[in-house]
Amino acid sequence: MIQIRNDNLQHTKKQLGFYFDQSRCTGCYACAIACRDWHDVQDTTVHWRRISAFEWGRYPEVRVAYLSLSCVHCAQPACMASCPVSAITKRSQDGIVLVDQHQCLGGSVCGSCRKACPYGVPQFSSSGDERMQKCTLCVERIDAGQQPVCVEACPVYALDWGPVDELQKKYGGVPEVRGFSIAPGTAPSIVFKPRWHEGEE
Numbered sequence: 367m368i369q370i371r372n373d374n375l376q377h378t379k380k381q382l383g384f385y386f387d388q389s390r391c392t393g394c395y396a397c398a399i400a401c402r403d404w405h406d407v408q409d410t411t412v413h414w415r416r417i418s419a420f421e422w423g424r425y426p427e428v429r430v431a432y433l434s435l436s437c438v439h440c441a442q443p444a445c446m447a448s449c450p451v452s453a454i455t456k457r458s459q460d461g462i463v464l465v466d467q468h469q470c471l472g473g474s475v476c477g478s479c480r481k482a483c484p485y486g487v488p489q490f491s492s493s494g495d496e497r498m499q500k501c502t503l504c505v506e507r508i509d510a511g512q513q514p515v516c517v518e519a520c521p522v523y524a525l526d527w528g529p530v531d532e533l534q535k536k537y538g539g540v541p542e543v544r545g546f547s548i549a550p551g552t553a554p555s556i557v558f559k560p561r562w563h564e565g566e567e
Contacts, residue, residue, distance in 0.1 A: 381461035382503060383439055383530040383555025384517075388543055390524035391561075393417055393432040400519030401436070404504070409491040414501045415516055416486075420544050431561035433545040434525065436501035436516070437487045438554035439463045448482035453498070461555060462503050472496035484549035503527070533557045 398415045401407075407414060415436040423429045439456075443463050446454040453469035456462070465479075473480065473490030479498055480488040490496045504514035512518075517525045526533065533539075539557040542548055546558070 380459065380529045381439075381441060381531075381555050382508070382527065383461075383533065383557070384436070384503075384514075385526040385528075385533045385537055385539065385557045385559075386434055386543075387524045387526075387537075387559040388431050388433065388561040389559055390522045391432040391434055392522060393419055394521065396519045396521055397434055397516035397525060400515045401501070404515040405502075407499075409493050411492045412489040412499060414489065414499070418545055422544075429562060431544055433543065434516075435485070435546065437463060437503070438485060438556045439503060440555065441553035442551055444482040444484060444549070444552055445479035445488055448478040450476065450478060454479060457505075460508075462505050462508075464502055464505065465498050465500060467497035467499065470497040473498065484552065485546075485554070530555045530557065 395417055398413065398417055401415045405414060415434060418433045418435070420431050420433065421428060439462055441461065443454065443456060446456060446463065451469055451471060453466045453471075455464055455466070457464065470476075473496040477490065480490065487500050488498045489500055490498060504512070507514060514527050517527050526537075534557055537557060537559060539559045541554070541557065543558040543560045548554060
């Protein structure tokens with residue numbers, strides 16, 4: 367198991383994040399579609415939650431795994447550190463990373479967050495409104511006592527959310543899986559259960 371060093375990390379007392387069970391995910395896109403619908407994301411080039419498929423092995427021992435990924439609400443967000451107008455903030459009570467689109471300069475003028483984020487999270491519309499957008503962990507639903515819409519929509523219970531330390535206690539899991547590696551100094555708020563452990567070819 368990969369260990370995360372906690373030296374000097376800026377996790378809040380209740381850092382919220384995601385759990386993703388790769389062994390359950392079937393790549394059905396229900397989470398991504400629910401996210402797009404709930405947040406009324408019209409531009410088809412913008413993806414707040416992305417689904418990727420990975421294949422490896424040799425016939426007849428071929429393996430496939432899916433990865434459902436959104437913003438991982440890092441303890442130390444590279445996007446926030448790079449923003450020249452402080453349009454990206456981290457809520458002190460739960461660590462959710464949010465962007466103020468009114469303050470954002472836009473992708474054509476700036477786009478520094480897109481360059482800084484190692485996970486490809488910042489999204490910029492091609493329809494003329496180029497202010498940065500991304501997963502908010504459904505902050506308005508959480509504040510209303512509901513769960514993120516992607517978690518609610520998953521038919522196979524491959525997604526969960528909550529305080530990261532509680533997710534780790536509940537599920538165990540690992541901080542990296544095929545298709546996702548931790549960038550140094552970011553401390554992403556996500557826990558995984560892999561489809562197969564590395565070395566199981």
